[in-house]
Amino acid sequence: MLTHELLFVGGRWTAPDSDETIEVVSPATETPIGRVPLGSATDLDRAVTAARTAFDSGPWPALPPAERAEAVARLAAAIRARADEFADILTGEVGTPRKLSPFVQVGIARGVFDAYARFAADYPWSKTRKGARGATVRVRQVPVGVVAAIVPWNTPLFVSALKLAPALVAGATVVLKPPVETPLHSFLLAEAAMEAGIPEGVLSIVPSGAEGGEHLVRHPGVDKVSFTGSTAVGRRIGELCGNDVRRCTLELGGKSAAILLDDVDLTPAVVGQLVGGAMTNSGQVCTSLSRLLVPRERYDEVVGALAEAVGALRVGDPYDQATDLGPLVTERQRARVEGYLAAGRDEGARLVVGGGRPKDLDRGWYVEPTLFADVDPKMVIAREEIFGPVLTVTPYEGEQDAVDLANDSDYGLAGAVWTADPARGEAVATRIRTGVVAVNSSAPLDMCAPFGGFKRSGIGRESGPEGISAYTEFQTIVLPAG
Incomplete structure (x- = not known):
């Protein structure tokens, strides 16, 4: 029990404003595994004040980018030194199998910090150009100010890294608000930040619920909101930020499709990747490739291969190295997924496979890995984000039909194309209306x-050097001619 x-x-470690707490429950055993303070509006106010002071009066924004990058690199090193501890905690609170957590939950998060420490060296923080009337124009990218970063429960350390690394x-x-479902890892992240020497005021980590999140979004001391989560909540945050003319980045839901072209070589490795693309982290991934589009002439072959692979997945104790799929994160999430299974x-x-709860597991919020075939693109399970271990298969007639089906979605986050000809695959990818393919x-x-995503999958971009722009403002200085 972590307390x-x-x-x-x-x-700094400070006493919370109230005695309210968050009880963290294991999704595998349904028993408490931790307890942390529930941040109140007063706690969040204190965090914003500290961030405001550090930005307005502290040295952090004025430091050379190389010095800030060194601090981010030290944070990456501190996470690396505690990688096993992070993996254990995240397996416990999220339910990700322990054999996958070192990469799925921890490794890619650490890699983000490492990457941004490198990006800073070559980033064009300032550019000089000739103006229209002979003047010299200097275009600078300056820090945006105080950022409220709100992260989801499925890959919380990784998503925190996508926001913290470029912002820092x-x-x-x-001010980072971890989710109430999976807050335990964030205390370890705070310890890593202290070890890395992140200056006082630059980072606060305050677990809080939906009310706390809205308080942060509305806070007049916040300059920018960065949110990852559901489209419904993102819409609300967008409304609030629009009302206050506050900058925001929204990384929202997805209903991503994988297209198998007619020439694909359906090897066991390819089948394994197709299943993994939909089932990793029990399908609780925003980029989950949960819609599979298959040429009709190869439909039975593909469905048969997928059925064998999905049926072979082992569901169970996430700490067991033989486990492929752990539980869903909460009882509420399992009930939601079961509703979609019934709708299908x-x-x-x-x-074809699955469709219920594993019969040999009487505790834990488990759902069988499920394969649906003959899925009409108008069905609910083909249109709404399920966020569970559910893969749907739909036949198509010709390449254009496949592209049309992939684009027939309210979302536009991710996608994939499988083919024996990568050049053909790239040509098809350019016709898919999603942020990444x-x-x-x-x-x-x-x-x-x-x-990031097109359509209802969000606004703005994270990751890569381009992700830094989300945490800057452009400032133009026009100098005298000559």
């Missing part, structure tokens, strides 16, 4: 490239 009594506010390199100060059956999709891979996100 924390203090909050990390302004770079840019010279912003940050009711609408006439063919249930992978060719012959089920891992569309690359930390060296921008990530």
Whole structure:
């Protein structure tokens, strides 16, 4: 049982404003595994004040980018030194299998900090050009100010890194709000930040619920909101930020499609990637490739191969090295996924594998990995983000039909194309209206490239050097001619 009594506010451990706490429950055993303070509006106010002071009066925004990058590199090193501890905690609170957590939960987060420490060296912080009337024009990118970073429960350390690393390199100060479902890792992150020498006031970490999140979004001391989560909550945050003319980045939901072209070589490795693209972290991934589009002439072959692979997945104790899929994060999330399973059956999709709770697990919020075939693109399970271990298969007639089906979605976050001809795959990828598309891979996100969505999948981009721009403002200085 991990118990924390203090909050990390302004770079110091401080007593919370109230005695309210968050009880963290294991999704595998349904028993408490931790308790932390629930940050109140007063706690969040103190955090914003500390961030405001550090930005307005402290040295952090004025430091050379190289010095800020060194601090981010030290934070990456501190996370690396505690990688096993992070992996254990995140397996416990999220339910990600322990054999995957070192990469899925920790390794890619550490890699983001490392990457931004490198990006800072070559980033064009200032450019000089000739103006229209012979003047010299200097265009600078300056830190945006105080950032409220609100992260989800599924990959919380990784998403925190996507916000913290570019914000810190840019010279912003940050109030990070971890989710109430999975807050335990964030206390370890605070310890790593202290070890890295992040200056006082630059970073606060305050777990809080939906009310706390809205308080942060409305706070007059916040210059920028960066949110990752559901489209419904993102819409609300966008409304609030629009009303106050406050900058925001929104990385929201997805309903991503993987297209198998007719020439694909359906090897066991390819089948494994197709299943992993939909099932990793029990499908609780925003880029989950949960819609598979298959040429009709190869439909039975593909469905048969997928059925065998999905049926072979082992569901169980996430700390067991043989486990492929752990539980869903909360009982509420399992009930939501089960509602979609019922909707799929009711609408006439063919249930090939799974569709219920594992019969040999009487505790934990588990759902069987599920494969639906003969899925009409108008069905609910083909249109709404399920966020569970559910893969749907839909046949198509010709390449254009496949592209049309992939684009027939309210979302536009990710996608994939599988083919024996990578050049053909790239040509098809250019016709897909999503922020990222992978060719012959089920891992569309690359930390060296921008990530974000079209349509209802969000506004703005994270990751890659381009992600720094989200935490800067452009300032133009027009100098005298000559």
